[in-house]
Amino acid sequence: MIAREWKCRVPEVHIEGFTGYLYETGIKDSSATPGYLGAQIFQRSLPGKVEITLITYWDKxxxxxxxxGDDISQARLYPEDEIYELEPDLSVQHYExxxxQFSPALRG
Incomplete structure (x- = not known):
């Protein structure tokens, strides 16, 4: 399994709208691709901003x-990102x- 990690920063004022937007763009497009296994979204507070980390999981x-696309190290961005004053990382990281392992209580 491969984990793909992407990060961005969003002004606090946009965080609620951005999370929904992330589901409608990156998560929706990822999950429609064969080999997609799942995703996690993390957030942490920074001064005046929120950092979002999106990790998607893939079979290969x-x-x-x-x-x-061909250059998997490049982030996939969307035209509407600017509405949220997004500060995206332009590259992504991949991890094997x-x-x-998750506790049975966390499995659902």
């Missing part, structure tokens, strides 16, 4: 390429997931 690099 070829599936990521189908989603992201060597262990994943």
């Amino acid at each position: 690099m070829a599936s990521i390429k189908a989603f992201a 997931v060597i262990e994943h």
